[in-house]
Amino acid sequence: MAFLRQLSTRRLCEKQLIKKYLSETEEVMLGRDPTCHIVLETKMYRMVSRRHALIRLHTEQTGTNGLRWEIFDLNSVNGTYINGEKLEECQILQVGDRIRLGSNGPEFIFDNLSHQQSTASVSPQVNFTPPPVSSVSNVNVGVEDVEDTDSITLTQLFPIASTGKQLVKKAYLYPGIITVIFVVLMFLTVGNAGAFNLLLATYIAGAAYYFVYRLCGKKKPWWVLFGAALITVLILLSPILTVFIGVFRIILPGDISVNPQDVGFFNFLIRMFFGAGLMEELLKALPVFLALLIGRNLRFPWRQKIGVWEPLDGILLGTASALGFTLLETLGQYVPSIVDSASLQLGVGAGELVGLQLLIPRILGSVAGHMAYSGYFGYFIGLSVLRRRNSWLILGVGYFTASILHALWNASGVLNIFLLAFVGVVSYAFLGAAILKARVLSPTRNENFATQAIINNE
Helix, strand or coil: CEEEEECCCCCCCHHHCCEEECCCCCCEEEECCCCCCEECCCCCCCCCCCCCEEEEECCCCECCCECCEEEEECCCCCCEEECCEECCCEEECCCCCEEEECCCCCEEEEEEHHHHHHCCCCCCCCCCCCCCHHHHHCCCCCCCCCCCCCCCCHHHHCCHHHHCCHHHHCCCHHHHHHHHHHHHHHHHCCCCHHHHHHHHHHHHHHHHHHHHHHHHCCCCCHHHHHHHHHHHHHHHCCHHHHHHHHHHHHHCCCCCCCCHHHHCHHHHHHHHHHHHHHHHHHHHHHHHHHHHHHHHCCCCCHHHHHCCCCHHHHHHHHHHHHHHHHHHHHHHHHHHHHHHHHHHHHCHHHHHHHHHHHHHHHHHHHHHCHHHHHHHHHHHHHHHHHCHHHHHHHHHHHHHHHHHHHHHHHHHCCCCHHHHHHHHHHHHHHHHHHHHHHHHHCCCHHHCHHHHHHHHHC
16 A cells, blocks of 8 residues: 655654555545645645645556556645655656655655565564544644753754744845834934935835835846836936926816816816826836837846736836836925925924925825826736737726826815825725736746745635
8 A cells, every 4th residue: 555654843743744545546635725635734834735736546557566656736836846856747656755845845755565564674663554534634733843842952042043044035134124224324314304304205115115016926126126216217307207298288188287176176187187197107107118118129037027028017117117206206396395385484393394294194105196006007018918919908998097096196185085095095906906916817926925925824
């Protein structure tokens, strides 16, 4: 009889290790799903997919070698390894093969009773009485470390000595380092309102973008994302902005310099649609389209790093562009304007405080504002690459939807503050939905770190 035996681990005592005998008529599935034949407990084995691997009798048997078994990887997130080599499609198992679920997951050995009996003279006899099926499927492996509770180790006294790469991957070491650097710099700029506001705005904007980046789950070089934000800033400082203003706010009915009370809400909404929505969303999308065009003319791997090949690329570049737009608009226009106005009435110190009070919600709210609109449009730019036959329809729907959300936000504050909050929530929901759908459509879904985290926690 062939069987799988889980190899020992520090977290489990011998009685809790899984043994499963293979049947000639039944496939054996390994995973975290309760319906699997070998169930791995979620809290301990998060690297194991719900349905990770399958073992079954090989259909083409030979009369001389007896029964043969083959193993399949069921498109698991972290892969299946046989004797340290990643499994591709399927493989015939040999006695003594070590099966590992994930690069650092639980490990099993494939063996049979005849092999155990033939080696009895070399190694001690082990009792391999098949356990009841129900006991195999319900093995409780979610226990804590069973080491001697009275002992103390060096790594228990100095945990940092045993973390290694996990400190970077799981403890967010780099964001912590960046935070410390910004804190020190802000201490140094106390009393210099301009420098302090720049540091604070940059940090909040970076934190907001990091949140979106983690949601997307696709790796994109930081210099590409920074480049998208920088290009948007340069566009705003160039004559291109004057051309956009002339087209959308003078030729088209997008004059937003009027008093909303004088023209009414719907008239003001239309003006915002043309003068803010259509104009600014197209402007912020220029770096995304530029990356798309550049990527098509590059070779691997630069085309994947820089270009737009799927919706996640469009979202990441679109939100980065929006970040550059928000920083320049806030620090270069809104904050200086309100500081000057408040300083004339309340004094310089009070004016700077009012400017700070405006800066924080504008930058932090970009997740439900400029980043939401531009990220949503970016989703459609990436989708148009995957669905080229309907690219113009896709781009049109995305451009219109992002622009109307933008216009609604700008105009709703005139009516009611609660309506403004509602529009902000809706805008963020649109972005969140786009990110989730983009992860499903992604050709690189198996490499997506956000998708892996969700699968491992299901």
